[in-house]
Amino acid sequence: MLSVFKSIPSHMDYKGQKLAEQIFQGVILISAVIGFVYGLVIEQFGWTVYIVLAGFVVSCVLTLPPWPMYRKNPLSWQPIIPEINPEPTQKPQETLKKKKHK
Amino acid sequence: MNTVLSRANSLFAFSLSVMAALTFGCFVTTAFKDRRVPVDIHVSRVMLKNVDDFTGPRERSDLGFITFDLSPIFDWNVKQLFLYLSAEYTTKSNSLNQVVLWDKIVLRGENPKLNLRDMKSKYFFFDDGNGLRANKNITLSLSWNVVPNAGVLPLVGGSGQVSLPFPETYETTRSY
Numbered sequence: 266m267l268s269v270f271k272s273i274p275s276h277m278d279y280k281g282q283k284l285a286e287q288i289f290q291g292v293i294l295i296s297a298v299i300g301f302v303y304g305l306v307i308e309q310f311g312w313t314v315y316i317v318l319a320g321f322v323v324s325c326v327l328t329l330p331p332w333p334m335y336r337k338n339p340l341s342w343q344p345i346i347p348e349i350n351p352e353p354t355q356k357p358q359e360t361l362k363k364k365k366h367k
Numbered sequence: 368m369n370t371v372l373s374r375a376n377s378l379f380a381f382s383l384s385v386m387a388a389l390t391f392g393c394f395v396t397t398a399f400k401d402r403r404v405p406v407d408i409h410v411s412r413v414m415l416k417n418v419d420d421f422t423g424p425r426e427r428s429d430l431g432f433i434t435f436d437l438s439p440i441f442d443w444n445v446k447q448l449f450l451y452l453s454a455e456y457t458t459k460s461n462s463l464n465q466v467v468l469w470d471k472i473v474l475r476g477e478n479p480k481l482n483l484r485d486m487k488s489k490y491f492f493f494d495d496g497n498g499l500r501a502n503k504n505i506t507l508s509l510s511w512n513v514v515p516n517a518g519v520l521p522l523v524g525g526s527g528q529v530s531l532p533f534p535e536t537y538e539t540t541r542s543y
Contacts (some may be wrong), residue, residue, distance in 0.1 A: 275371045282368040289378050297385045301392060310393055310516050317389065321382045328378065329371055 274331070281335025289324035296320020394517040449473075449512040454505055468507075 277285060300316030368374050451470035513521050 293382050
């Protein structure tokens, strides 16, 4: 079952990771300030906790899945160069294997 | 922050730190508040007995009449209040005695204006020795312990007190 989850790609590029971190820190801090002021006004600390939890859920939805806005600056990898001569690298390994069997 | 798990880890740790800072802020906003409230106590009957199987204990059946209003104490940092009525007196053997006669737990959300009539003492008023007979001055005072959501637990005394003298003789049990 776990292999299904591992095969879903969840990477972001570097600028996207920075953007995601700024987004969730900002959302949680704003919800904390709103929650603190609201709890102070109505005099119940439970509402402060609920508002911060709501901010946590919102930032989970915004930053955990890899949305396309986090993949706008992909790294430019070099194109794949195919190998030209595979044989000279394989032969010494074969001779080594034969010596070990004896 | 490349995988979902590492993003979830940093998000969760950040929100826990923010929650801890908010709880500290909640404590700071109510730490220096004065939690005393005027209290009115009346006592209607006092009875004194001497029971043999314990060194000079007394039993007191005291019909009290207490009114007070505790709603200014309940703010957003108070979870419950623990009230207790204590009697304080001096005897020849001990210079200060304090005995708790009655207590009550008041939760947040219950009616804070308490008007208690005809309350009997919940616990026995035993004395360590024979010091209650003909004691001139016994002071009853109501105090409470504030249980907060975050921070210290202050012990506050109410501002009303009642002093009364105890009778000179024991109650004699009638034999038929």
